[in-house]
Amino acid sequence: MGRIAEEKKNYIMETARGAFIENGYAGVTMRQIYQKCGISKSGIYVYFSSIKDLFLAVLQRDAHSLRQAVDIEIWEGRPAEFILTDIMNVYREEMLGRKPSLARATYEFLMANPDERAFYRSQIDDLTSVIVTVIEYGMESGSFVVCDARAWASHIADVLFGMVLTVPLSGYSEDEVSNKLTFLIRPLLMDL
Amino acid sequence: MGRIAEEKKNYIMETARGAFIENGYAGVTMRQIYQKCGISKSGIYVYFSSIKDLFLAVLQRDAHSLRQAVDIEIWEGRPAEFILTDIMNVYREEMLGRKPSLARATYEFLMANPDERAFYRSQIDDLTSVIVTVIEYGMESGSFVVCDARAWASHIADVLFGMVLTVPLSGYSEDEVSNKLTFLIRPLLMDL
């Protein structure tokens, strides 16, 4: 594939991503995508053999890693509780619909395609491991109480992944969400 | 509506419920339902004016109330930590797919019908209030540490509602789920 083709492929993925964010997985039609892209109906099939294919590509590309950002923060000596809060804020913005999120689309997609679910687990595990790093760093630096870092990280990751799905339904307000997230990590904080 | 009609209506709802549990909301077609029911395509419309209508009926009928069961348990003097565990187990079975669940269908439905979302919030609130009762009972009886019952109940409800959606995707094993639920309520327990 030439460079131009590569760019076009990327452009399609980017545009499709927007559609998936807006309408979920099941709610997106080829029409929406090729119209948004301004290309022909069959133009998409040149690069992706099906909607499923396209979504998987979008999903893989989107797997954002907090890892790097967190490593830098630690290296810079930012207090652990702030780093943890930073992470929570990323997800909070997603819950409140202020940050584009593929959560809904991913949910719908994985429900319809059970074979691909391993991907989801690995996403949770990634987040968990990042949080583990933060907690351990916090314990070392005396910001966090001593605890089972892995258990806590896993718990936090679960809650975040869950609330990203449920908050849009429950309609929790920004304050409610913030309180809930604060409540979630409070037991870790030393001086309380 | 005569008794026979009432029975048929129930039969349709029961059958449709199975379809919704299996395929979610978006994945269910009228065809699947009337074929499963063994009636004609238009036969369903005698009882329900649309798929949405039918799903809402199924949903309402399904709104299980833990309230009563919990009240009885308290009245019987069952220890608070056991009652709480009982509640968690109900949801655990749902997470693990061993208890038929409308969670997925509900999620898809509410995503497609934002107007009905209040229903979801009220379900969370119902669960929260039941848990509040249990926690307060546990604090009185000395099983639970003194804490902000409402905040904890709300937190627990959130986690349960979230995990009902995410566990089928993450593929957590029974043990993992159990551990997570134990971890969730451990801080409440007195003797730890």
Next chain:
Amino acid sequence: MGRIAEEKKNYIMETARGAFIENGYAGVTMRQIYQKCGISKSGIYVYFSSIKDLFLAVLQRDAHSLRQAVDIEIWEGRPAEFILTDIMNVYREEMLGRKPSLARATYEFLMANPDERAFYRSQIDDLTSVIVTVIEYGMESGSFVVCDARAWASHIADVLFGMVLTVPLSGYSEDEVSNKLTFLIRPLLMDL
């Protein structure tokens, strides 16, 4: 058929008439009728074997005769030009949608049921003959110029029957309609 049945039949016709006036012939469904009537779905079939049947009954019952009213006016010595204007006004109100009209429904019905068209012709002929009477009376009493009464009557009837259909589409204003009707009969008037 007993008297009660007779009354019910009349009631259904009256109610159906309202529906036909509102929605034309093709636009009326059995549902609308039996709901408006507050009777059961099949209740209509006790009295009328089909929608077509029902409409025909409504139509026959509705054939209003101006004959009698006009005869009285002549007998009372009302000036011919006023009587003619009275007739035009009946139709003007219908054109402007201020008098309930079956014109649209009749049109749709007869287009779909060519066999029944003789009825329409007889309606035009009825009106024509009434107008003939008025014109002859007007000629005798010196209000109208001497003319071919039958040709003029037929012409006027045609225009009225046509405009009852077209005015709702053309959207002529009340003034426009009035002017047109005045223009139509002006040549008959003596002192102009």
Next chain:
Amino acid sequence: MGRIAEEKKNYIMETARGAFIENGYAGVTMRQIYQKCGISKSGIYVYFSSIKDLFLAVLQRDAHSLRQAVDIEIWEGRPAEFILTDIMNVYREEMLGRKPSLARATYEFLMANPDERAFYRSQIDDLTSVIVTVIEYGMESGSFVVCDARAWASHIADVLFGMVLTVPLSGYSEDEVSNKLTFLIRPLLMDL
């Protein structure tokens, strides 16, 4: 759109036109059209997004302008009374069903789609203005008596538009129609 596509679109419109002429607007289904066309059900939607869309396209294409023909006739010096008769004959053929007419379909369509009624008014106005031209030409050339050209033209147009709808119902014979049209314009003629 390529030339082949253009041709196919025209072919569909032509075929649909036949269906609308035969069965009106409400009486035509997509099925009839795509079967007549020999294409697949969804094939039509490639070119027209709905029945309404298709009908509007047919209607626009069909808007015949007499204007040009009349201008030529005047330029050629054809007597005004003949030109007027030519115009009337166009509509007479339509009334008698010898010239395919969309009048019925248009009536049904506009009744179902009130928003589009301006179109009807503009059609009447177009015809009126053409007739005005002819009448003025006739007055100048001494064929017609001096009169209010606009009022007469409007009157004639109304009658023609009305009779196109009513004659198929009244079943007037060719002679009757001819007589009526003659009667309509007689007052304009000079030597009578």
Next chain:
DNA sequence: CATGAATGAGAGTTCATTCAT
């Protein structure tokens, strides 16, 4: 590499009518 055209399968819904009760 790209596209317009075409399609089969299927979606949800409505309707007039029939029939056992």
Next chain:
DNA sequence: GATGAATGAACTCTCATTCAT
């Protein structure tokens, strides 16, 4: 005399995908 239940046939329209060009 009246009805609730049921149905088959039809409706408009959408979709992901293929294929010749």
